[in-house]
Amino acid sequence: MSETNETHGAPSEEERAPKRVIGTPPQVQSHDLLPSEGDGGESTGYKLDPVKARKAERAAAFFFFLTFLAGVAFIVFYAVWPGHVGNDDIVRAMHSNYALGSALTVIFLGMAVGMTIWVRHLMTTKEIIQERHELASPAEDRQVFNEYFLQGAEESGITKRPLLRRSLLLASAPLGLLPLILLRDLGPLPEKKLRHTSWKKGTRLVVDGTGQPLKPSDFNSPGGIITVIPEGAEDNLDELAKATVLLINVPEDQLKVKKGRENWNVGGIIAYSKICTHVGCPAALYEQTTHHILCPCHQSTFDALDGAKVIFGPAARPLPQLPIGVDSEGYLIATSDFHEPVGPSFWERGRPKA
Secondary structure (H helix, E strand, C coil), rough: CCHHHHHHHHCCCHHHHCCCCCCCCCCCCCCCCCCCHHHHHCCCCCCCCCCHHHHHHHHHHHHHHHHHHCCCHHHHHCCCCCCCCCCCCHHHHHHHHHHHHHHHHHHHHHHHHHHHHHHHHHHHCCCCCCCCCCCCCHHHHHHHHHHHHHHHHHHHHCCHHHHHHHHHHHHHHHHHHHHHHHHHHHHCCCCCCCCCCCCCCCCCEECCCCECCHHHHCCCCCEEEEEEECCCCCHHHHHHHCEEEEECCCCCCCCCCCCCCCCCCEECCEEEECCCCCCCCCCCCEEECEEEECCCCCCCCHHHCCCCCEEEEECCCCCCCEEEEECCCCCCCEECCCCCCCCCCCCHHHHCCC
């Protein structure tokens, strides 16, 4: 009697084994990473051709050796060649960057090609077949899922308590609208505000911080540079973000005046937007010997003698030039607004009516 009870009370081997969770693949029969050899010790996959393998080995070794040479060249270019970062000659620095970039490209490319040849031609000794199963779940799994789902809905009471269900849906509704509301923080559309600044004909150039207007005689030192803003906009930060200008005094005989800009400077005094055309940082550094304007954020460099043309760095456009002149009292003034939008590009910049 006791044995009968024990026999009926103890779970069987099938009952003790954990059941497979819905959605998981069946248990594998083998834990080998690669297929085993066939009968007679013969490999079931691809065998290497010794001649081709030797050629592949030499090709991979060649690219690894090329990578080594490129690595040595990178070190030499950076540590020995006098054009590395820190040299005063910007042309040499540019050539050094080209050399360093080319060497680094060869390093990564040589390593990648060598490793690819190694894997493709020297390591593929066995043919591996990946087992593929039907994506659709068996009918049994779908039935179990439906039962679990209905059981969960029944236990939660969501089908029996309409007030709770409707209040939950009501509480969740605003969550779907939150992303649209948060877009409001991006601000209103700029419309034409980015195309114009507070500079206009007759606006005096005043020194940023003091509000002092300038005469050409106050700024006659060759190589001088000063930040100026429109008179009357000293406290308008939104306008200053667009209208801040660099006033530079350069040798007039070295200026490369572009067609249509013959009257945009007063002697050697020229005015450029201080807002970098890359991402809007203040391009506030100036090198007197080369007459280069430098943006410290990403090293965009502009030639002040040649219409602030980009000569180095990620900026895509020159700094806009502000036409300036002198009023009846001898003070420096703007003769018009900038003839193009200042600062970095924006979506509507290429559309004239935007």
